[in-house]
Structures are given as C-alpha cells and as structure tokens.
Amino acid sequence: MVKPITFLDLPAQQKRLGQRVQKRVEHVFQHCRFVMGPEVTELEERLASYGGARHAIGVSSGTDALLMVLMAEGIGPGMAVFLPAFTYTATAEVVLLLGAFPVFVDVDEGSFQISIASLTQRLSDVQQQGQYQPRAIIGVDLFGQPAPWEELRAFAQKHDLLLFADCAQSFGASYQGHKLGHEALATTLSFFPSKPLGAYGDGGAVLTDDDDRAALYRSLRSHGEGKQRYDVQRIGLNARLDTLQAAILLAKMEIFEEELVRRAKIADLYDAGLPTGIKVPQRVPDSQSAWAIYCITLPTSQQRDSLQSYLREHAVPTAIYYPKPLHYQPAYQAQHDGVSLPVSESLGECVLALPIHPDISDEQGEQLLEIIQQWAENNQL
Numbered sequence: 001m002v003k004p005i006t007f008l009d010l011p012a013q014q015k016r017l018g019q020r021v022q023k024r025v026e027h028v029f030q031h032c033r034f035v036m037g038p039e040v041t042e043l044e045e046r047l048a049s050y051g052g053a054r055h056a057i058g059v060s061s062g063t064d065a066l067l068m069v070l071m072a073e074g075i076g077p078g079m080a081v082f083l084p085a086f087t088y089t090a091t092a093e094v095v096l097l098l099g100a101f102p103v104f105v106d107v108d109e110g111s112f113q114i115s116i117a118s119l120t121q122r123l124s125d126v127q128q129q130g131q132y133q134p135r136a137i138i139g140v141d142l143f144g145q146p147a148p149w150e151e152l153r154a155f156a157q158k159h160d161l162l163l164f165a166d167c168a169q170s171f172g173a174s175y176q177g178h179k180l181g182h183e184a185l186a187t188t189l190s191f192f193p194s195k196p197l198g199a200y201g202d203g204g205a206v207l208t209d210d211d212d213r214a215a216l217y218r219s220l221r222s223h224g225e226g227k228q229r230y231d232v233q234r235i236g237l238n239a240r241l242d243t244l245q246a247a248i249l250l251a252k253m254e255i256f257e258e259e260l261v262r263r264a265k266i267a268d269l270y271d272a273g274l275p276t277g278i279k280v281p282q283r284v285p286d287s288q289s290a291w292a293i294y295c296i297t298l299p300t301s302q303q304r305d306s307l308q309s310y311l312r313e314h315a316v317p318t319a320i321y322y323p324k325p326l327h328y329q330p331a332y333q334a335q336h337d338g339v340s341l342p343v344s345e346s347l348g349e350c351v352l353a354l355p356i357h358p359d360i361s362d363e364q365g366e367q368l369l370e371i372i373q374q375w376a377e378n379n380q381l
C-alpha cells in the first residue's frame with residue numbers, strides 16, 4: 001500500500017529536520033531576545049548570501065515586505081503600479097493600501113509569467129488616459145519560476161519605471177545561472193508555511209543591493225526609527241521578523257537545497273508521465289524552478305473539473321491557482337478599466353495544481369500518474 005499523497009506534508013518535513021528546529025528554538029528560550037534577537041541577523045546574512053544580494057532585511061510577512069518597498073519610494077495617490085492579474089491578491093493589495101492605482105497586466109499562457117506584450121499595451125493605455133503617472137512594475141516570480149527579468153529590466157529602464165520583484169513563491173529558483181534575489185531594485189520573500197522556504201507562522205524578507213534602500217527598509221520595519229531607538233524619522237510599520245521564526249528558518253535553510261532537488265525530481269516525473277493531452281508547465285528558458293506549485297492546464301474547464309473530481313475520489317488533493325484573476329475580484333472592481341486580459345481569464349478555468357513537495361516519494365508520484373492516465377483513457381484525452 002502506497003501512503004496517500006498530501007498537498008503539503010509538514011510532519012514528514014519535521015522528521016527530516018530531526019532535532020535541528022528544537023535546538024535552535026531552545027537557544028532562543030535561553031537568551032529570550034524574542035524581538036530582533038541574534039537569529040534575525042544570522043538569518044539575514046544567510047538569506048543575502050544565498051540570494052546573492054548585499055542586504056537582507058527580515059520582516060513580518062511577504063505582504064509587509066511589498067508594502068515597505070513601495071512606501072520607501074513614496075508610492076501613493078496619482079501613481080500607477082503595473083502588476084500581473086494572475087497572482088495572489090497581496091501583490092495588488094499593497095498598491096491600494098498606499099492609495100496608488102494597480103494596473104493589471106496579462107500573463108503568458110505557457111509559463112504563467114507576466115506578458116511583456118500586455119505590459120506594453122497597458123502602459124500605453126495608462127499614458128493615453130492621462131490620469132495616473134506610471135511609476136513602478138512589480139514582477140512576480142509565479143509558481144516557483146522566474147519572471148522574464150531581462151525583458152522587464154529593459155522595459156523599466158526604457159520607460160523610467162521602478163522595478164520590484166515579488167519572489168514570495170520562488171526563493172530558491174535560479175535564473176541565468178544564479179539564484180533569484182537581485183533581479184530588481186528590491187526582492188520580497190514570504191516564509192508563509194506553504195512557500196518553498198516556510199516558517200512555522202508568518203514571516204518575510206526584503207533583499208536589495210542598494211545600501212540606502214536597505215537602511216530605509218530597516219527603519220520602516222521598526223516604526224520609522226532613526227539611529228537611536230526613540231528617534232522617529234518617518235512613518236513606519238511594526239513589521240519585524242520574530243526571532244523564533246528566524247530560528248526555525250535557520251534550521252530549515254540547512255535542508256532547503258536538498259528539498260529543491262527533490263521538488264525538481266517530482267516535477268520531472270510528472271512532466272515525463274502525464275498524458276500528452278494535458279499541458280505541463282512550460283519551463284522558463286535558462287532557469288531552474290523552485291517548484292512551489294506544479295500547475296497543469298486542461299483543454300477545457302469541464303475537463304479540468306472532471307479531473308479534479310476524479311482525483312478527489314481517489315484521495316488526491318489538488319488546488320486551483322487562481323480561479324479568478326484579480327481584475328475580476330470584487331475588491332478591485334473600481335480599479336479596473338474593463339479591458340479584457342484573456343489569458344488570465346481563461347487560465348482560471350483550466351488550470352489545476354498537483355501536489356508537489358519534497359516528501360512525495362517516487363511511488364506516490366507514479367501512483368498519481370496512473371490515476372491521471374486512467375482518467376485520460378476514460379475521457380479519450
């Protein structure tokens with residue numbers, strides 16, 4: 001009997017971690033510096049060197065990381081920020097929290113990453129309308145793969161736009177031979193438990209090569225403080241990373257590389273074994289995914305729903321990222337100009353995420369493929 005496959009298996013990961021987490025956590029209980037303890041600095045050093053950035057700043061979540069990065073540039077009313085419509089709400093939410101205007105951009109059908117053609121069109125829409133000043137782009141590394149950074153950088157430079165990376169899902173991925181972490185002015189990370197590098201609670205970080213921005217982020221995460229504690233230089237946030245989460249992440253960093261290898265192996269297994277009528281995620285050239293999410297595309301929404309039910313009947317959990325693009329969400333109705341973003345709209349109908357994590361065995365993966373093959377035969381796919 002093969003053990004049932006799960007969408008996420010944190011108990012199995014705990015077993016692999018052995019005593020690493022306990023030792024780290026016990027040490028925190030000994031020194032009791034629960035806020036901004038030494039583990040935060042140690043983790044920041046690890047993250048910076050891993051991501052190839054000069055600075056890492058630990059923060060309370062991926063969302064706060066994005067918020068701070070935009071705050072630091074004075075993003076606010078009258079400004080337009082471009083971002084994909086096919087992403088998690090956090091990417092757009094922070095723009096609105098600052099009173100700026102999110103401009104939704106379509107994505108590429110194969111890779112799910114932001115489309116440069118759509119970005120070009122959307123910039124021209126905003127310029128023609130003349131109501132908002134184009135100010136920044138948030139590129140999202142979706143599902144574990146890198147956004148098209150080379151093209152995004154050229155575009156941002158040509159149009160004098162600030163460029164930021166929402167790497168919440170993809171820390172650990174490589175692009176053009178190096179780890180993600182310095183593709184943009186700042187890169188934001190999330191340590192939400194289901195992300196490839198997950199804490200046991202909320203957490204995040206900002207990576208940057210820019211000394212001034214790094215200093216600003218450190219100030220913003222701690223109420224806008226200056227060099228001294230009660231020296232209030234600016235309006236900031238309470239957005240620090242907990243020492244305990246930093247300690248847990250330090251333990252998890254030790255097995256992170258092995259986990260990425262294991263995720264990639266499962267992705268290869270799925271790529272090779274899925275029926276040809278099902279589209280596997282297109283790989284971004286010259287990159288290695290962190291495989292946060294393995295998302296297949298079915299020809300029709302009926303087939304997607306049918307496969308999802310079939311898998312559910314066979315005790316295989318799946319998920320849909322994202323059923324509704326952001327410009328269709330009730331919360332963003334006032335921000336959308338009615339332009340159709342056809343790829344983001346149709347993907348929601350046809351995508352299905354299969355379980356992918358380091359504790360899926362080859363046997364479990366093969367069993368999953370057999371179930372999908374049965375379904376495909378029953379449905380002449």
Ligand SMILES: *Cc1c(COP(=O)(O)O)cnc(C)c1O
Binds near residue numbers: 090091
């Ligand atoms: C998870 C996620 C975030 C937010 O991270 P939190 O740590 O949950 O606040 C932002 N952007 C994307 C694309 C995400 O997947």
